[in-house]
Amino acid sequence: MPCLPQKARKLLQSKKAIVYQKTPYTIQITNATGETTQPVALGVDSGYLKVGLSAVTPKREVYASDVRLRDDTVKLNSERRTYRRSRRNRKTWHRQPLFLNRKKPEGWLAPSIQHKLDSHLKLVDNVSNVLPVTKVIVEVASFDIQKIKNPEISGVGYQNGDQKGYGNVREYVLYRDGHKCRHCKGKSGDTKLEVHHVKSRQTGGDSPENLATLCKTCHGAATRGEIVLKIHPFKGFMAETFMSMVRRRIVGTLNSRGYRVIHTYGYLTKQGRKNLELPKSHVNDAFVIAGGKYQERSSDVFLSQQVRKCNRKLFKGERSHIPNTAAREIFGFRRYDKVQFKGAAGFIFGRRTTGYFDIRTLDGIKIHASAKHQNLVLLERATTLLTERRDTRIDA
Numbered sequence: 001m002p003c004l005p006q007k008a009r010k011l012l013q014s015k016k017a018i019v020y021q022k023t024p025y026t027i028q029i030t031n032a033t034g035e036t037t038q039p040v041a042l043g044v045d046s047g048y049l050k051v052g053l054s055a056v057t058p059k060r061e062v063y064a065s066d067v068r069l070r071d072d073t074v075k076l077n078s079e080r081r082t083y084r085r086s087r088r089n090r091k092t093w094h095r096q097p098l099f100l101n102r103k104k105p106e107g108w109l110a111p112s113i114q115h116k117l118d119s120h121l122k123l124v125d126n127v128s129n130v131l132p133v134t135k136v137i138v139e140v141a142s143f144d145i146q147k148i149k150n151p152e153i154s155g156v157g158y159q160n161g162d163q164k165g166y167g168n169v170r171e172y173v174l175y176r177d178g179h180k181c182r183h184c185k186g187k188s189g190d191t192k193l194e195v196h197h198v199k200s201r202q203t204g205g206d207s208p209e210n211l212a213t214l215c216k217t218c219h220g221a222a223t224r225g226e227i228v229l230k231i232h233p234f235k236g237f238m239a240e241t242f243m244s245m246v247r248r249r250i251v252g253t254l255n256s257r258g259y260r261v262i263h264t265y266g267y268l269t270k271q272g273r274k275n276l277e278l279p280k281s282h283v284n285d286a287f288v289i290a291g292g293k294y295q296e297r298s299s300d301v302f303l304s305q306q307v308r309k310c311n312r313k314l315f316k317g318e319r320s321h322i323p324n325t326a327a328r329e330i331f332g333f334r335r336y337d338k339v340q341f342k343g344a345a346g347f348i349f350g351r352r353t354t355g356y357f358d359i360r361t362l363d364g365i366k367i368h369a370s371a372k373h374q375n376l377v378l379l380e381r382a383t384t385l386l387t388e389r390r391d392t393r394i395d396a
Contacts, residue, residue: 001037001038001057001062001131001132002062008025008027011027011029012027015030016029016030016031017029017030018030020130021130022379022380023302023338023380023387023388023389024063024130024300024302024387024389026130037132037134038057038058038132039057039058039134039135040055040056040057040062040131040132040133040134041055041056041057041133041134041135041136041137041290041291042054042055042056042124042127042128042131042133042135042136042137042290043055043056043137043139043285043286043287043288043289043290043291043292044120044123044124044136044137044138044139044250044286044289045139045269045282045285045286045289046120046138046139046140046243046247046250047069047239047243047282048069048116048238048239048242048243049068049069049071049239050066050067050068050069050282051066051067051069051119051120051123051282052065052066052067052281052282052283052284052285052286053065053066053067053123053127053283053286054283054286054287054289054290054292055127055131055133055290056287056290056291056292056295057295058295059295059296060295060296060297060298061287061290061292061295061296061297061298062131062298063127063130063131063298063302064283064286064287064297064298064300064301064302065123065127065283065301065302065303065304065387066281066282066283066301066302066303066304067123067304067305067306067385068303068304068305068306068362069116069119069306070115070119070306070307070308072308073111073112073115074112074202074203075202075203076308077111077112078202078203109245109246113242113245113246116242116246117246117249117250117253119306120246120250121250121253121254121257122385124136124254124259125257126385128259133259134260135259135260135261135262136254136259136260136261136262137261137262137263137264137289137290137291138250138251138254138261138262138263138264138289139263139264139265139266139269139285139289140243140247140248140250140251140263140264140265141243141244141247141265141266142243142244142247143237143240143241143243143244145237145240145241146158146161148237148240162176162208163208169195169206169207169208169211170195170211172208173195173208173211173212173213174193174195174213176208176213177212177213179193179213180213181193181213181214181215181218182212182213182214182229182231183214183215183218183222183227183229183230183231184215184217184218186215188215188217188218190215190216190217190218191215192215192216193213193214193215193216194213194214194215194216194219195211195212195213195214196211196212196213196214196219196222196229197210197211198210198211198212198229198231198232198233198234199233199234204233204234204236205236207234207236209234209236210233210234210236212229212231214229247263251263264289269285269288269289272288273285273288276288276292276293283301299391300389300390300391301389301390302387302388302389302390303362303363303387303388303389303390304362304385304386304387305362305385305386305387306384306385306386307336307382307384307385307386308384309384310328327353330351330352330353330355330373331355331373332373332378333348333351333357333373333376333378334348334381334382335348335349335351335382336348336349336382336383336386337378337379337380337381337382338378338379338380338381338382338386338388339357339359339376339377339378339379340376340377340379341359341367341368341371341375341376341377342368342375344359344367345379345388346359346360346361346367347359347360347361347362347382347386347388348382350369352370355372355373355374356370356371356372356373357370357371357373357376358370358371359371359376361388362386362388
């Protein structure tokens, strides 16, 4: 459990404790002290891109964290699929495709969804490694996408979607847009109409909301970057779909791992936050979810950013040992290492083989764009979860 810095310093000096991790700074007692612990409730404000965590005892909040999950999984998987298919076409074009024989196991989830589910479980495990968590309270939610689109829908209306009566998505999009180019409104004189993806297909998909009717002239100009379309990309319902798919899996998997799990709902969190007059944020929501009321709030909030474990390297030529990217380690430093530069702590986001590094905080604030390696002090090695301490509360 948390203790005063003075006590921690004495325990370390007397070698009765060792440093377990630096962020959050955690020490571990080396001798047996019994099994007496305080009850700790961990609140989890689950989400598609952000997760709030708050550990609360009957007297105070002992841990608060705002975590930003990765949002590049779909794009990277699409890029990998491109390379894989290209390789198959070059080297095994004569062989019957093996992927047609594959069968997805029961309970299979798309890689991007599975990764976010695993991230939630990992975050709970990380807190349990440093605090004696006695119960976990998770906010779950189920969304009716059709109800969000059309609040008046009911009964058989769920069976009559927007595309009912149309042969395919393209036909529906052309009818929806009045068979007219949405950019030039027919001023180009080109009568040939095409369907354009507002966001890239690999990230936006083929839903009608991501498609727009353009004439061939405007479509070609937009593809070449000669014109800017005044069409706002559709936000989509990825977050709502994610929560509806994994809400029960988060609770079920945590239960199977031995946690005592309780689920709650968003309307209860909102009411509790209003009663305490707290601003909307993931950390404050997690505090309410954990059962926080009038406990002393933590003065420190940990901001975490999830990043890739490593980058796939492309090589020059077949079986070549000359990579296109820089070496993994340059002058003893790696990408995303936490370092100190002239008293300021930050992370390495850019590197050069000459030994100069781009140092930034997790908010993107530049500490130095070209810091020399002799002026850097290594604080922590890079992991998939970069964490820094904040002295003030974070409003998300």
